[in-house]
Amino acid sequence: MRYVSPGREYARDSLYLTTRITADGRDGFPVEPGRYRLVVARACPWASRAVIVRRLLGLEEALPMAVAGPTHDDRSWTFDLDPGGRDPVLGIQRLQEAYLARDPGYDRGITVPAIVDVPTGQVVTNDFAQITLDLSLEWAAHHREGAPDLYPRALRPEIDAVNEVVYEEVNNGVYRAGFAGSQEAYAAAYGRLFARLDRLTERLETSRYLVGDTITEADVRLFTTLVRFDAVYHGHFKCNRRKLSESAVLWAYARDLFQTPGFGDTVDFDHIKRHYYLVHDDINPTGIVPAGPDLSGWLAPHGREALGGRPFGDGAPPAPVSAGERVPPDHTPLPS
DSSP: OOOOOTTSOOOOOOOOOBOOOBTTOTTSOBOOTTTEEEEEETTOHHHHHHHHHHHHHTOTTTSOEEEEOSOBOSSOBBOTTSGGGSOTTTOOSBTHHHHHHHOTTOOSOOOSSEEEETTTTEEEEOOHHHHHHHHHHTTGGGOOTTOOOSSOGGGHHHHHHHHHHHIIIIITHHHHHHTOSSHHHHHHHHHHHHHHHHHHHHHHTSOSSSSTTSOOHHHHHHHHHHHHIIIIITTTTOOOSSOGGGOHHHHHHHHHHHTSTTSGGGOOHHHHHHIIIIIOTTTOTTOOOOOOOOOGGGGSOOOGGGGOOOTTTTSOOOOOOOGGGOOOGGGOSSOO
16 A cells, blocks of 8 residues: 655545534434444544543443554454454454445545444444544533533634644644655645644643643644654654654643543554554555654653643543553553
């Protein structure tokens, strides 16, 4: 599978299944606890958003989760982590099967996150940006007690504006650099990425969080890129002006979030590294997965409390991760 088109800049396929699961069921799919299955891969930053938001809001029982393995081939993500290589609920080996159940002629990307309707085995949506917003808004009746408001009404215009530039220049910016097919395309992506990281640094020098004084959807979206930066983007994607761990403000901000329940306890660094270095074989043809970086720094004191702010506002942290969803202890620096 080729990710780089020689001579061209990278353009992400943005055609998604935009059917929504809503409280009123206006698209034919009402919110119903236990009806749907959230399919993710811990390797994927877009899927990691949904994993974090689901945990922060306490939707584990209402929206059960299937975790695909860290690698895939040209056809699909696979459930190779499960006994027999099949998801125990959906009974499928490849996520592709759920897409084809929805549309036998489906010919676009088989992406995660995807929410599957268990009774029919069909993918309802893979619209990653809308999924997390709907978990906050449409699934509100099933949030845990003390769940944070990740998308507060008064701050939505500012959150949306921050999310737009972060997506264009950071979340997708690292891919435009890593998958650039020419020196010119790479230089342009590299320049935009680090210019935006500089602006974010200025914003976060005096503010603990991106918008307001609590964690919001904006922090979730930036975190999933920052937590992968030194492990894969700095080297593999050539985003190497400096490491995250050499950027004092962003490094402290990322550590603050990582140490907040619901963020770091969802991160699997082994899956992250194996996905990028094994799947992108046109960038890394040897298939060698780096042994580093040292992860212990993620647990160092960050000092961001001095800026004020309360991560959960008037709410409370989520309960410890359930046994069935814990990241293996050798894949994370967090104590088991």
